[in-house]
Amino acid sequence: MTWDLSCPDWRERIRSGRSLMPSLPDLNVERGELAVKIFDRLRIPDVVGTPLLADAAGEWFREIVFALHGSFDPETRQRMIRELFLLVPKKNAKTTLGAGLMLTSVLINDRPRAEFLDVAPTKEIAQLAFDQSAGMIDLDKGLRRRFHIQEHKKTITYLPTKATLQIKTFSPDVMTGVKPSGILVDEEHVIAEKSDASRVMGQIRGGMISQPEAFLLTITTQSEKPPRGVFKADLMQARSIRDGLVQGHTLPIIYEFPEDIQKPSTLPGEPAAWEDPACWHMVLPNAGRSITVERLKQDYAKAKADSLEELNRWASQHLNVEIGLALRNDRWAGADYWAQQADPDLTVDEIITRSDVIVAGIDGGGLDDLLSLTILGRDSVTSEWLQWSKSWVMEGVLQLRKREASQLEDFGKQGDLVIVTEPGMDVEHLSDTLGGVNKSGKLAMVGLDPQGVGLIVDALAERGIDGPRVVGVAQGWTLSGAIKTAERKLADGSLLHCGQPIMAWAVSNAKVEARGNAIIITKQAAGYLKIDPLMSLLNAVVLMSKNPQAKTTMSSFMRRGILSA
Incomplete structure (x- = not known):
């Protein structure tokens, strides 16, 4: 049986600041609440005061933690939400929150020697994800006793079950043969630019088949260029499920403006609807915590003063505005x-x-x-x-x-x-x-x-x-x-x-x-x-431009069917 993961009224919800989580049936409430409890107790290692995720994460992400883990049936070992596609702008703590979710998954897992992966497009992003996960462990005395951290291997082992959380850079070599119980793919829009991205994502999904409880969590911002490749395919599939056009095992949580706000201005020089800061709250679920609208106003003003190319890039990353044309300073005026x-x-x-x-x-x-x-x-x-x-x-x-x-x-x-x-x-x-x-x-x-x-x-x-x-x-x-x-x-x-x-x-x-x-x-x-x-x-x-002439003399109105012969 496939759950209905659609949210057809998402436009009204996002305008009013309501949850984008669809109504989910038959959730394992006990397991979901346990996952949220574990998640909330983790601390952010690179912020002054090392706040708890209970304070630093919005309710929007706790809903994701609850749904992903609550969709697992311990008796059948089936997970009804096999994939989760999260599109959220930068500065909404997606890497940090993703690290917390994966650590929670390792702790709640009961499969011996289960393999969990955190996959990033570059070494720098992979290192950041590892530092967040390892830092969360270091800040908790109980977790320090139960985990073994291997910095050189970018591997974290949970000693009671021997389950591992490995941080990897996206490539065919490291993905071949993996059979993950859970995998997080960060910044898929960057990964999609790699020539072998579709093949590697196919390997990841193929490796999940043998484990009915396995999940794939894709967390990404919008692309700086028109969407392409595997990112475009996954985005279109997630939108189709969200809109109720198709059924699937992917839970779509997509923070993007409704079409009337998303569309570009029809007149050059005239601001687009999304440029109004009054609507930015719609796509900033972590506003007031890791990001503020006031800070974005300053960044927006700087990007707009720079160039149209920079404004488009900024909008794609900070407001999830989908780029239709990648316009540069030396672009053709047309x-x-x-x-x-x-x-x-x-x-x-x-x-x-x-x-x-x-x-x-x-x-x-x-x-x-x-x-x-x-x-x-x-x-x-x-x-x-x-x-x-x-x-x-x-x-x-x-x-x-x-x-x-x-x-x-x-x-x-x-x-x-x-x-x-x-x-x-x-x-x-x-x-x-x-x-x-x-x-x-x-x-x-x-x-x-x-x-x-x-x-x-x-x-x-x-x-x-x-x-x-x-x-x-x-x-x-x-x-x-x-x-x-x-x-x-x-x-x-x-x-x-x-x-x-x-x-x-x-x-x-x-x-x-x-x-x-x-x-x-x-x-x-x-x-x-x-x-x-x-x-x-x-x-x-x-x-x-040479004004070529028609080879027939028939009336143009007759050719168009407006007059009869």
């Missing part, structure tokens, strides 16, 4: 307007139906680049520009570009990126896509970087797209006009796109450089980050 111009209902078929003329832009270099296609249509009634894209990448790039591998895999799952295994498959897929658009009779031109595109030109010719309709688009400073045109049309609302994450990623990767009176966006400036989808858009903008 990035400020990109999110507001998304129309998720826009598809390539919709563009074909609505447009009187269509152009396409292609960008792609060697086998370590993305091959990207943009379809850009002109609405036959409003003259708005309508954009859709697709990209292809060789499978080997995921090994070559390990920093971005999890991000590319996400785009693949979303259907906006195709991972191909053989050279030439990407060109065939792209050409087939354009061949389908060409059958509409509305494809006027295809623009592409003239360097090294022989295979693409030949493949397009096989599908009837050749001659003057295939146009070379000069790159570098000559794209300055297209860059400015695109950003102006985004700003005035006359360029719409279908809200694809891969395009938002490419837009946020773009760096602008001044060259005389021109501005350029180059792959060299972007570094290891990819901008190919954006470059394909700019190539299409060059062609649409």
Whole structure:
């Protein structure tokens, strides 16, 4: 049987400062209360006065301790809450409270030689977790007698049961073969940037199967970049369980603003709703203890005065605001307007139906680049520009570009990126896509970087797209006009796109450089980050700026079905 762990009224609860813990059935009250009693008696070792957790932790975390341990049935040895996903901003004592919870779990455990793990993304965070756990033991005479601390091994052994609490840095080597009774993963959003994160998290979950009482506790803040990889997958799963869309064994405790507060401002320079300190209490469960709103106001003012990039980073870490576009000081100006111009209902078929003329832009270099296609249509009634894209990448790039591998895999799952295994498959897929658009009779031109595109030109010719309709688009400073045109049309609302994450990623990767009176966006400036989808858009903008004409003379109103023939 699976418990209902949903909390569909979380928006009302978080606005009013109420608990986010759902109503849980059949809890083992005695075991839960014992766990809270043990937890409360632990002391924080690195704070003046070494206060008890009973005073330093809010009721919100005691509820977590109670639920996690109270969901365990000593007779069947089944734990109904197998995983707990906690998203909470920095400075809410998550590492300290997590250390206290894991120490409590070791003390309440009755399995001989049980293995408990505290996993952190870096050595520094792992050391902090170890110091907290070891410090809590040192401050209690009774605990000092019952525990053996091995500093060099980052291992704490509970002598009565020989159970161990080990602090480890996240890596495949240390996770292979583990069969933990309990494991805490700290800062999963950082871990997700590792190329092997999904595989290692799979090893962790696989190791839990043989022990029905095992639990996985994930404690993390929001990501400084758009969520990716295993962190994004776990966050989306936790949200789905919270909202009652799916059932699962994960208890979701997510401190994030409701959508109307979370969303960015629609006007550059205008503060977003989350910038109002009056709403910050919603996502600060430990406010008044480890953090205060007044202190955050000072940090906010400093971040806002620094740059938009720093403000976004600060908001993601201290208020759990999810980053849509990672905006930097040297960003492309169009990035400020990109999110507001998304129309998720826009598809390539919709563009074909609505447009009187269509152009396409292609960008792609060697086998370590993305091959990207943009379809850009002109609405036959409003003259708005309508954009859709697709990209292809060789499978080997995921090994070559390990920093971005999890991000590319996400785009693949979303259907906006195709991972191909053989050279030439990407060109065939792209050409087939354009061949389908060409059958509409509305494809006027295809623009592409003239360097090294022989295979693409030949493949397009096989599908009837050749001659003057295939146009070379000069790159570098000559794209300055297209860059400015695109950003102006985004700003005035006359360029719409279908809200694809891969395009938002490419837009946020773009760096602008001044060259005389021109501005350029180059792959060299972007570094290891990819901008190919954006470059394909700019190539299409060059062609649409030439005002191509429809090949038919049918009334635009008739094409849209507004008038009959």
